[in-house]
Amino acid sequence: MSQGVAWILCSNRWNSAITEYALSAARALRLNGWTVFFSGLTDSPGERRARSYDLPGDSFVDFGLKESLKLRRLKKSINPDAVLLFGGPETFLARFIPRTLRVRFRGQDRDVTDRLPPLKTRLNMQHCVAMLVPARILEERFQNIIWQPVWSVALGIDSGKFYFHPEAFAEVRRPTLRILGRLDPIKGHQTFFSIFRQVLRLWPKNRPEPFLEIIGEGANISPEQLRRMAADHRLREGENWRLRAERVDRIGEVMSATDLAVISSLGSEVICRVAEEFLLCGVPLFVSGVGSLEECLSDKSFGSSYRGLSEERAATLLTEKLWQASQESTSQRQARAEAARQLFSLETMGKELSTMLDALRSGDPDD
Structure with a gap:
């Protein structure tokens, strides 16, 4: 089988990683020939972005029980071959559209770190034919608990937006590290400042000194707080590090002008959007290893993890990897970007989702 109609229901109120996954799934399936409808909360970030991508679908003020009649009416109108649910109240509400192939997504931090109660997990999956997860670590966890298949x-990632810019890479003059993401304690900036300070101490004097750039808007840490953290580690802004507390245009070019991308998070990172974006821009990674980050290192050229290392050993490894990355050629960057595109593009996601849905429609979930 090929093609069909998919209906994505996502009640997420924020522009979170799960919202990103839901929107990417919709775009990916459409690229693979599916007709896709997207229903989110009215005027939520997900709904607004769906409209910007020309994804049709009625929105919901909420996904409470009073919306069950509207859900049934839309289901009759859309006549979907598959409904994808993203774990909020829409997942419960979907019980009221029987005789429909329903797939539930799971991909939160607690799905990796918390104990999964078998009975509750199975009850929440009773009306679904399969579970969709963004990483193998979750596939392995859930397939030992539920009876339905886990995919x-x-x-x-949109490889038309995130791709290697050789001209930006050619402009890099100092070995450059970048951290991209909101300013939040979970992102691990403070711990990484300590590691970077040791890198500066270890760095050979006959080489250009490394430079760290952090890009992100304040969330649970303000830009001023982050600057104080850096000062506490004797880092001097403008000399060996810089903060850009803003949204950056032409982000693919900025990423390409990076020798080594750092994902220093202390938790979360189950969906790994930023890591994949850097890879599509040809940039190797230096990751903390939380969540499913190490799954992004499936190609030997994709980077290194410092999970479980002391700060001193992490600094030693980073010193080595940053220098290696700074000596790479344009062709090495291009090869990495192409390898990443084969794994993490919207086209690849669409093919894999289609394989899953076709198998479920045919009644052969293990195909």
Whole structure:
């Protein structure tokens, strides 16, 4: 089988990683020939972005029980071959559209770190034919608990927006590290400042000194708080590090002008959007290893993890990897970007989701 109609229901109120996955799934399936409808909360970030991508579908003020009649009416109108649910109240509400192939997504931090109660997990899956997860670590966890098949499909990234810019890479003059993401304690900036300070101490004097750039808007840490953290580690802004507390245009070019991308998070990172974006821009990774980050290192050229290392050993490894990365050629970057595109593009995500849905429609979930 090929093609069909998919209906994505996502009640997420925020522009979170799960919202990103839902939107990417919709775009990926459409690229693979599916007709896709997207229904989110009215005027939520997900709904607004769906409209910007020209994804049709009625929105919901909420996904409470009073919306069950509207859900049934839309289901009759859309006549979907598959409904994808993203774990909020829409997942319960979907019980009221029987005789429909329903797939539930799971991909939160607690799905990796918390104990999964078998009975509750199975009850929440009773009306679904399969579970969709963004990483193999979750596939392995859930397939030992639920009776339905579990499919792992990595997030797909728009390779028309994120790709290697050789001219930006050619402009890099100092070995450059970048951290991209909101300013939040979970992102691990403070711990990484300590590691970076040791890198500066270890760095050979006959080489250009490394430079760290952090890009992100304040969330649970303000830009001023982050600057104080850096000062506490004797880092001097403008000399060996810089903060850009803003949204950055032409982000693919900025990423390409990076020798080594750092994902220093202390938790979360189950969906790994930023890691994949850097890889599509040809940039190797230096990751903390939380969540499913190490699954992004499936190609030997994709980078290194410092999970479980002391700060001193992590600094030693980073010193080595940053220098290696700074000596790479344009062709090495291009090869990495192409390898990443084969794994993490919207096109690849669409093919894998289609394989899953076709198998479920045919009644052969293990195909």
